[in-house]
Amino acid sequence: MTRAVFDPITLRGLEIRNRLWIPPMCQYAVDAQDGVPTDWHLMHLGSLARGGAGVVTVEATGVTPEGRISPQDLGLWNDAQRDALSRITDLIHAQGAQAAIQLAHAGRKASTWRAWGPRPGGNVPAEHGGWQSVGPSEIPFDGLEAPEALDAAGIDAVVAGFVAAARRAVDAGFDLLELHGAHGYLLHEFLSPLSNDRTDEYGGSLENRARLLLRVVDAVRAEVGEAVPMIVRLSATDWAEGGWDLPQTETLSSWLGAHGVDLISISSGGNVADVQIPVGPGYQLPFASAVRRSSGLPVAAVGMIDDPFQAEQIVALDQADVVLVGRESLRDPNFPIRTADALRYDMPYKPGPYERAYR
Ligand code: FNR
Numbered sequence: 001m002t003r004a005v006f007d008p009i010t011l012r013g014l015e016i017r018n019r020l021w022i023p024p025m026c027q028y029a030v031d032a033q034d035g036v037p038t039d040w041h042l043m044h045l046g047s048l049a050r051g052g053a054g055v056v057t058v059e060a061t062g063v064t065p066e067g068r069i070s071p072q073d074l075g076l077w078n079d080a081q082r083d084a085l086s087r088i089t090d091l092i093h094a095q096g097a098q099a100a101i102q103l104a105h106a107g108r109k110a111s112t113w114r115a116w117g118p119r120p121g122g123n124v125p126a127e128h129g130g131w132q133s134v135g136p137s138e139i140p141f142d143g144l145e146a147p148e149a150l151d152a153a154g155i156d157a158v159v160a161g162f163v164a165a166a167r168r169a170v171d172a173g174f175d176l177l178e179l180h181g182a183h184g185y186l187l188h189e190f191l192s193p194l195s196n197d198r199t200d201e202y203g204g205s206l207e208n209r210a211r212l213l214l215r216v217v218d219a220v221r222a223e224v225g226e227a228v229p230m231i232v233r234l235s236a237t238d239w240a241e242g243g244w245d246l247p248q249t250e251t252l253s254s255w256l257g258a259h260g261v262d263l264i265s266i267s268s269g270g271n272v273a274d275v276q277i278p279v280g281p282g283y284q285l286p287f288a289s290a291v292r293r294s295s296g297l298p299v300a301a302v303g304m305i306d307d308p309f310q311a312e313q314i315v316a317l318d319q320a321d322v323v324l325v326g327r328e329s330l331r332d333p334n335f336p337i338r339t340a341d342a343l344r345y346d347m348p349y350k351p352g353p354y355e356r357a358y359r
Contacts, residue, residue, distance in 0.1 A: 003345040004316035005323060009054070011229035011262045011298070014175055016098050017349060019315050020336045021055040022048045023265070023302055023324035024102035024178065024233075028072040028114030033129060035062060035075020037084045045088050048329055049095035050351055052336030054322075056092050058085070060104035060180055063161035067105035067186070070114040071129035076103070077161065082168040089173030096349045100176035101169050102233065103162055103220075107186030108135035108147035108195065109270075136189050136196040136203065142273035155202065155212060158186065159219050166220040170228060177224065178231040179216060183270030187213045188235055191252070192244040192271050210252050217259045231300070232256050233265040236287035239275040246287055253295040264291055265300040265324065280304060282314070289319045300324050308339035 006018045022045075029040045041058075049056045062068035062075040075081050089099040106112075110133040113119040123145045124130030134154060135147030150158065166177055181187040189195040190212045196203050202211050213232070221230065236249045253264050266288035269277055277283075284303035292299040301320035305311055306328035314320050329335050334354075340347035341358045350358070 001345065003312055003340075003343045005312045005314075005343075006340065006345050006347065007315070009298070009321060011176070012227060014098065014229055016054040017096060018052070018054040018336065019322045020053055020311060020339060021300065021322055021324050022053045022057055022329050023326045024057045024059045024180070025326055025330070026059040026069065026073060026115065028070055028116060030072045030074060033071050035065070035068065035073060035077070035081050037074055037081075037088060041074070042088055042091060046091040046095065047333040049092040049097035051329070051332075051334040052340065052347060052349065053097050053329070055098045055100050055176060057100040057102055057178060058088065058174075060102050060106075060185070061165070063103050063105055063165035064158070066110055066131050066134060067107075067158075067161065069104075069106040069110060069185075070112055071124060072114045076101070076165040076168050079168070082172045085169070085172040085174075093173070095351075098175040099173060100178050100231065101174045102178040102180050103165050103169065104180035105158055105161065105186035106133070107189045108133050108139070108141050108144065109184055110134075112144065135186065136198055139195055139197065141184065141195075141271075149198075158212070159215055162216045163219045163223045166224050170224050176229045176231060177220065178233055178265065179213070179220070180233055181213050182233040182235040182265075182267045184235070184272070185270070187216065188244070188271055191248070192238055194238060194240060194243045195271055206248055206251060210255060213252075214255060214259055217256065217261060221260050229262040230260065231263045231265055232261050233267060235268045235270055236266050236284065236291070237268050238271045239269050239277050240272040243272060246290060249287070250291055250294040253291045253297060257295050257297045261297070263298045263300060263322065264295065265302065266291055267302055281307075282310065285314065285319055292318075292320060298322065302326060306335075308342035311339060312343055
């Protein structure tokens with residue numbers, strides 16, 4: 001018997017075994033720094049692939065050193081990083097999953113303390129490996145130093161960083177590329193009027209604020225060719241008056257589709273501190289469904305989707321094409337196997353030894 005969440009999905013000729021995917025989740029584990037993944041990443045991501053996910057997405061990975069969120073982030077601006085990541089894609093593939101990577105630039109939210117362990121607040125000072133952040137404008141994120149506003153050459157360098165990282169990602173064996181346009185990082189900062197007050201062709205109208213993201217999409221596509229599916233992650237709203245919102249997200253998503261983006265991953269928030277977000281089961285799902293309807297593109301839904309029947313229902317009712325399971329996958333890397341079990345679905349790729357553990 002089939003189940004909607006276990007239906008394969010094909011993007012640009014890449015067949016993916018199911019619709020339960022792992023979203024990017026920073027591990028802040030690279031104490032050796034320099035953005036090179038460690039055995040922790042290999043073990044962590046490999047176990048998620050073995051747990052039955054269709055796609056395992058590597059965490060936000062800085063396309064340039066100053067594009068990392070924290071000094072402990074992964075990066076992809078050199079060949080050593082590429083080669084270390086290729087061990088991870090090999091392991092993911094050996095478990096039958098597809099490998100994605102989220103290419104990111106943290107913009108004005110760069111050079112911050114990692115999300116666990118001691119967090120003195122503010123920016124990481126230079127003596128602890130910090131650096132000057134950059135952004136669309138000199139508008140700081142609450143509690144952080146003001147970024148330097150990127151000039152035309154700086155913007156060109158950001159685009160070049162995404163292109164070079166995309167090349168290395170494909171060479172490292174990644175099957176899908178995700179561009180991080182969400183959570184108040186650089187591409188989202190350009191989109192939102194609350195972080196972008198530029199008066200050049202990158203600020204003002206929606207078309208201008210979207211220009212950098214669309215430039216990155218086009219430049220990455222030109223570099224990697226037609227075969228590689230591309231995902232863009234967006235925050236559907238800043239949850240703040242005068243900020244980025246759902247109507248703009250819907251318009252932008254249609255443009256992204258016209259520029260050859262294959263799937264939109266819909267999250268929210270991250271660009272404005274201390275906003276009220278009505279967090280609850282599936283709380284961002286209505287945004288994903290709205291973008292799916294208006295753009296006609298496949299969408300991924302995320303946010304407190306942690307129950308097998310909830311996941312099945314979302315796909316079966318055409319509310320989203322893919323379900324991303326974040327924190328529940330940290331709690332249980334075998335969530336897809338458990339979901340199959342709960343839905344009485346005979347998962348054909350359950351690892352052999354696990355037969356003894358599930359009915
Ligand atoms: C995240 N999230 C996240 N999002 C993103 O776009 N890039 C990233 O690198 C990270 N890093 C990250 C680390 C950790 C530890 C967590 C818990 C979350 C957000 C994540 O992808 C997801 O959108 C949220 O966790 C909401 O989904 P869940 O956890 O409710 O399923």
